[in-house]
Amino acid sequence: MSEDVYAARGYGAKGVGFGEKPGLVVVDFQTGFTDPAFPMGGAPLVDRALDNTVRLMRAAKAAGAPIIACVIAFDGPKGAPHWKVPPVLDLLAGTAGTALDPRIAAEGPDVVLTKTAPSIFFGTAAGAILTRERVDTVIVTGCITSGCVRASIIDAFSLGFRVQVPEDCVGDQDQAAHDQNIKDVGRRYADITTADAMIAKLEEWRTSNSR
Template identity: 50%
Template sequence: MRGKVGIVVVDYQLAFTEPRYPLGGAPLVMRGLENTARFLKVARAHNVPIATCFTAYKTERDMPHWKVAAVRDQFRLDHPSSALDPQIYDKDYDVVVCKFGPSIFFQTPVVPYFIKEGVETVIITGCNTSGCIRASTIDSFQWGFRTIVPEDCVGDIEEGPHRVNLHDVGRRYADVSNADNMIAYFKQSTTLKFQSARAHVGQVERGVQALKLFTVIQNVVVASLSLKAEQFKQQSHGALGARLR
């Protein structure tokens, strides 16, 4: 990874994670949800910027020409399926946006947020791999971010499109990894930062000890010079007295 890392969580809303909805509960999506949830816990503990989104519209008139009937019928701002799944959402931490197209970056404040945070590498999680994940990955790439897609943190309704699209973005735009590697990276980064901090503290401590030693030596030298000056003064007075007599 390069520089500071940011994470996007794309469309893990109830429409995709609750089996009672037409597009909800697909095995790959549920696997992605579970892995993303445990990954985000580690990321938040390391103060990683996280942007989460859901897709919803006021009416069918303000949505694009979706060919998916369930999106046209249910993806409304006031529909319960638009709520974010609580497993991946922390209202006190995450930045949340409502998106209107496939990409989390399209006409949303996510890019300015990441720029403000100094993000250079973006990790993409969410669903669906062949749609919104692919679009978000390409946009991340186009915005100049180094992009990583953990394979087991994204999901699709069907396995075929999931595999094919990961293979394609992996050879063009992004690095394909997994949740365990991402978690290990953050934990290792913390260890390295801790070791670096300890090394810095050690350097400071050694500097303090050196300064103390220098001060002791300086005091000894000053005392020695003072003693020699006093002796010279006494000798000079004695010699002068002898000549006067």
């Protein structure tokens, strides 16, 4: 019933669409969130998202779309915002939890940025890099759906990019939080899609640009 209330008021009535040039952002697929040895690592939804993102990165690279990855890391305790999640504060620069997951690193993202806030765009060069590359459509992948991914989606939207979110390329600690946030950003800021659909779009874009 609540979804009908949103729909009745026009939420989600218009799609964002795929523009002239895509770029891929990969948010926080670092060992602190992907490796079960760490307190925040090993969530099944995150592992699923990482595997699908690897496939998407390969398609983006083959198409010539830029790929920007990021990790969250702090130079020291005073460099961190007021996070309410103690394990996040353990992500000090140079420690094991701040390394890109080896599966992501192996795909060779074009740029790897370090951030201290939730969004890949806040206090980083991500927006400027994508603008320089003439990207108008940002595909958002990574973790955590309800946290840094959501913040990145909102910032990409606020910067004027068309935002595409393949649902199976983002992951959360909790299924309900994942589902709720995917549904909500889909009402407001982004088109919700899948890895397979985005791979097909990248191939279509590659083909159209090779003529």
